[in-house]
Amino acid sequence: MDEPTFLQLCRETSIYLGCEVPDALGEFGRIEISGTMHTLFFDEGIDGDELLCMSELGRVGTSGRLDKLETLMGMNLFSIGNGDGTYALEPNRDSIIFTRRFTDLANLSPETLGLHLLNLTRHAAELSAKLRLESVAGSSRQPEINSTTFA
Numbered sequence: 001m002d003e004p005t006f007l008q009l010c011r012e013t014s015i016y017l018g019c020e021v022p023d024a025l026g027e028f029g030r031i032e033i034s035g036t037m038h039t040l041f042f043d044e045g046i047d048g049d050e051l052l053c054m055s056e057l058g059r060v061g062t063s064g065r066l067d068k069l070e071t072l073m074g075m076n077l078f079s080i081g082n083g084d085g086t087y088a089l090e091p092n093r094d095s096i097i098f099t100r101r102f103t104d105l106a107n108l109s110p111e112t113l114g115l116h117l118l119n120l121t122r123h124a125a126e127l128s129a130k131l132r133l134e135s136v137a138g139s140s141r142q143p144e145i146n147s148t149t150f151a
Helices: 003-017 024-028 065-079 110-131
Strands: 030-033 036-041 051-059 086-090 095-102
Touching: 003 024, 003 030, 003 110, 024 030, 030 110, 036 110, 051 110, 065 086, 065 110, 095 110
Parallel strands: none
Antiparallel strands: 030 036, 036 051, 051 095, 086 095
16 A cells, blocks of 8 residues: 555545545544544555554543453453454553554455444443543643544
8 A cells, every 4th residue: 555545545435424524534544533543554565564653542540440451461362363353552641552463464454444443442341341441532642633533
């Protein structure tokens, strides 16, 4: 994939999702859907055959911290080998990040990417409730200009 194709994929994905500013995802690489921030990384100079999607699921916090992290480690055991993605702790923000790599970019349609983002949003809400993660929506960790919010 090249940069213009990536920008077109982002634009068409944004239109599919009903975004008011369809070029924002390609320009800033970020989209917020129902309080979940998703960030796309693509650089054809580094690896034009891979798109990385990182979704911030919530803050761990101090209550039950060890149990939460043990649960995530167990989830990685079952997700890493089948291509679903991996969970990690982003220590600077104390946030759980889910990372998924897309490598079949020739067959990645705007609808597929959009559905993936919607599914990740649902997964973030479910996991946040299960683990009692703290919300990251509306925090000062990122300027408003870098996100596009959906209802």
